[in-house]
Amino acid sequence: MSLRHALLGVLAIREMTGYDIKRQFDRSLHFYWNASDSQIYRELRRLEETGMVRSHWIEQSDKPNKRVYSITPEGERELDDWIRADISWEEVHDKDPFLLKMFFIGRLEPEEIRGILEDRLRQLSKAIEFYDRRMVEFANIERSRNPELLRWQLMLLEGVREIDTAESNWIMRLIRTLDRELAAQRGSAPGRPDPPVDRGPDPAA
Amino acid sequence: MSLRHALLGVLAIREMTGYDIKRQFDRSLHFYWNASDSQIYRELRRLEETGMVRSHWIEQSDKPNKRVYSITPEGERELDDWIRADISWEEVHDKDPFLLKMFFIGRLEPEEIRGILEDRLRQLSKAIEFYDRRMVEFANIERSRNPELLRWQLMLLEGVREIDTAESNWIMRLIRTLDRELAAQRGSAPGRPDPPVDRGPDPAA
DNA sequence: CGAGACATGTAACCTGTTACATGATTCC
DNA sequence: GGAATCATGTAACAGGTTACATGTCTCG
Numbered sequence: 084m085s086l087r088h089a090l091l092g093v094l095a096i097r098e099m100t101g102y103d104i105k106r107q108f109d110r111s112l113h114f115y116w117n118a119s120d121s122q123i124y125r126e127l128r129r130l131e132e133t134g135m136v137r138s139h140w141i142e143q144s145d146k147p148n149k150r151v152y153s154i155t156p157e158g159e160r161e162l163d164d165w166i167r168a169d170i171s172w173e174e175v176h177d178k179d180p181f182l183l184k185m186f187f188i189g190r191l192e193p194e195e196i197r198g199i200l201e202d203r204l205r206q207l208s209k210a211i212e213f214y215d216r217r218m219v220e221f222a223n224i225e226r227s228r229n230p231e232l233l234r235w236q237l238m239l240l241e242g243v244r245e246i247d248t249a250e251s252n253w254i255m256r257l258i259r260t261l262d263r264e265l266a267a268q269r270g271s272a273p274g275r276p277d278p279p280v281d282r283g284p285d286p287a288a
Numbered sequence: 289m290s291l292r293h294a295l296l297g298v299l300a301i302r303e304m305t306g307y308d309i310k311r312q313f314d315r316s317l318h319f320y321w322n323a324s325d326s327q328i329y330r331e332l333r334r335l336e337e338t339g340m341v342r343s344h345w346i347e348q349s350d351k352p353n354k355r356v357y358s359i360t361p362e363g364e365r366e367l368d369d370w371i372r373a374d375i376s377w378e379e380v381h382d383k384d385p386f387l388l389k390m391f392f393i394g395r396l397e398p399e400e401i402r403g404i405l406e407d408r409l410r411q412l413s414k415a416i417e418f419y420d421r422r423m424v425e426f427a428n429i430e431r432s433r434n435p436e437l438l439r440w441q442l443m444l445l446e447g448v449r450e451i452d453t454a455e456s457n458w459i460m461r462l463i464r465t466l467d468r469e470l471a472a473q474r475g476s477a478p479g480r481p482d483p484p485v486d487r488g489p490d491p492a493a
Numbered sequence: 494c495g496a497g498a499c500a501t502g503t504a505a506c507c508t509g510t511t512a513c514a515t516g517a518t519t520c521c
Numbered sequence: 522g523g524a525a526t527c528a529t530g531t532a533a534c535a536g537g538t539t540a541c542a543t544g545t546c547t548c549g
Contacts, residue, residue, distance in 0.1 A: 114380065114387070115387035162392070170386055174385070175412060178321050178382075189441070
């Protein structure tokens, strides 16, 4: 159960409403974690019951009133303990629907497999473009409060970029292998002239 | 909800009891998916209610009686539809507790961060060793039924190996950066003489 | 005039975890 | 004698998803 820690983590940056937290999740955390609004509101109330956060209402005339949450010292202790706690080696990938699919993909015909791999490649490219955009944003925001936090978040973006690039390279190799086999099967028959390779992300950071 | 599809996937290989499925998960799927026994038994009953699988009891004198499940044609259709269905690009990483931790790791002191990164590196090494052992096993089993399925499962192992190696390289770089900064801070003071670098997995496949 | 941002929540349901219960056989 | 393997399950609870409900202000 890491939602509570994700909430504590963002509240440690600054105090926020449930709505703000949702936006923060969508903007900068959605690759590592996500949550629906109703789950966020429910969990915030639970965190308040256990003294990890506290809240107060702010009345607004132009916009709906809001409840602003802030982290307590106990909440910060809980957060840091969680960051320090280690994850067992068997959970390196935990649950990953794409890897699970790959485990069974040999059931399908080569042409279908090719399509699925190309989709994945496109999605990885989109993700990599997203990381690149965020990295540019970081270069501009930097030097605010929390410089250390931001520095590590930037390094994290570099990391996921490398990880996704490695996956892209693997998938491109699989597609090339498939194409060679498909070409051999129909013995230089009509159809695709040559592997289009679907330009993946450029490996240069 | 992919547990149902993981169950259908393994039952498509051969008929099995809930217990067999649990073992199969632990042995070859635990990096991509996992489930507790009670969850497996519950889900199997639901799959039977919806006609995706069927079961029959086998009486045994030496061991407890068992209920053997097999997939139905509807189950196979459902399975293949799921494999074909695509995953949105925003879910490339979905929920990942380690990446979430990294997002907040800047809260801790450099020495603590170093320890966490080293732990991760050790875990990645263990995972990579596991993949290597599995790949050797595959070379020996191969050429049974399901040659296509096994071929893709082997390529999957190569893939996760590459992905984890990329992550290891990133983390090693972070540790080196940290060490340089720590050394600079204490201005060639006592303590560690030089970065031990914690020999990561060898990049050669 | 409609869409979207702002803002919080309930209810019902599904998914996942943990603890408990049972009991024979086999191996050390 | 005790642990591991084989084998299936229930009950209670926690975590997560989806649909629904409400209402104002602002911008195009």
